[in-house]
Amino acid sequence: MSGLSSPSSNDSQSLKYLDLFTIIKEKIDNYEWPENETIPTERELAERYQTSRTTVRKAIEHLRQKGYLHSEHGRGTFVLPELSRRSQRQLHGFTDDILARKGTPKQQILEFGFVPVNEPIRNALQLSSHTRVLRIKRVRFDNTTPMGIQTTYLPIDENNAFTEKELLEFGSLYKLLAEKMGLELLEAYETISARQPSSAEASLLELSVHDVILTCTRVTLSINRKPMEYVEMIYPASRYSYEIKITKDSFNRK
Incomplete structure (x- = not known):
């Protein structure tokens, strides 16, 4: 999937899951990652942002709980439609x-x-x-x-x-x-x-x-x-x- 930017000079191995949560959330809110499409895999995100897969997993789970993402076994993790996100947040x-x-x-x-x-x-x-x-x-x-x-x-x-x-x-x-x-x-x-x-x-x-x-x-x-x-x-x-x-x-x- 295109549109994933490289980490800034401030990104490091110590990147916290809440930082990654914010990065991904902004991409969804700014429509860089279209709804109903898959996001990069845990491995791709970990490599791109120079962090652990555990950190990536926690960030994704937090986004799932907030109604931004939905994971399906064998298919990947998808961006939920904005209407669904509003419904869940409210x-x-x-x-x-x-x-x-x-x-x-x-x-x-x-x-x-x-x-x-x-x-x-x-x-x-x-x-x-x-x-x-x-x-x-x-x-x-x-x-x-x-x-x-x-x-x-x-x-x-x-x-x-x-x-x-x-x-x-x-x-x-x-x-x-x-x-x-x-x-x-x-x-x-x-x-x-x-x-x-x-x-x-x-x-x-x-x-x-x-x-x-x-x-x-x-x-x-x-x-x-x-x-x-x-x-x-x-x-x-x-x-x-x-x-x-x-x-x-x-x-x-x-």
């Missing part, structure tokens, strides 16, 4: 939301275990009728203030699942899925509505049963466009807001 979880608001994300795990699921969830995750999934029910907090209830269903192998302790240690489920399970997020589809909470929900969220809550159902797709998560989220309308970007292309032309 897809984030509760932990990122609270941190962006300068808050302190915390969680209380109420349920954690493998269960059978009903037909709507099974269909959303494209599962067979006898498949069990990992269900995680949590109350999410900003410091001591309850901000929501999340019930997540993950179609992962029971023999290769993470533990409740690991989830508490990572704090963020999406970070855990990426770093431990190798599951990269691409995009999600959500349905949002409003209603009043049940008495149990009101108790967990410290609300009145007459308050309004937002309910959100999300199906998240992995980088290979397979469903990797079904989640039901409940938020107090007075404590949480959604920001949605609508572009001109979102409207039907008549």
Whole structure:
């Protein structure tokens, strides 16, 4: 593939993976490396930038996690389309939301275990009728203030699942899925509505049963466009807001 520049005089054997990450990212952002095309191999990058293949591998993995690259066994590593990159960068979880608001994300795990699921969830995750999934029910907090209830269903192998302790240690489920399970997020589809909470929900969220809550159902797709998560989220309308970007292309032309 053409367009790969030679290392500058400052490049050396000590080139860090974050430096290489920045170099590659700029080539993608500047369209020097076209989307849907393969990038140079690990060996080519290591030779060109006079660094180790381990450093190259870490930089590529970081770019994969950021939604810039996608690797396919036997075919190589490809530049993801810009639209896909935007989708992944904007897809984030509760932990990122609270941190962006300068808050302190915390969680209380109420349920954690493998269960059978009903037909709507099974269909959303494209599962067979006898498949069990990992269900995680949590109350999410900003410091001591309850901000929501999340019930997540993950179609992962029971023999290769993470533990409740690991989830508490990572704090963020999406970070855990990426770093431990190798599951990269691409995009999600959500349905949002409003209603009043049940008495149990009101108790967990410290609300009145007459308050309004937002309910959100999300199906998240992995980088290979397979469903990797079904989640039901409940938020107090007075404590949480959604920001949605609508572009001109979102409207039907008549």
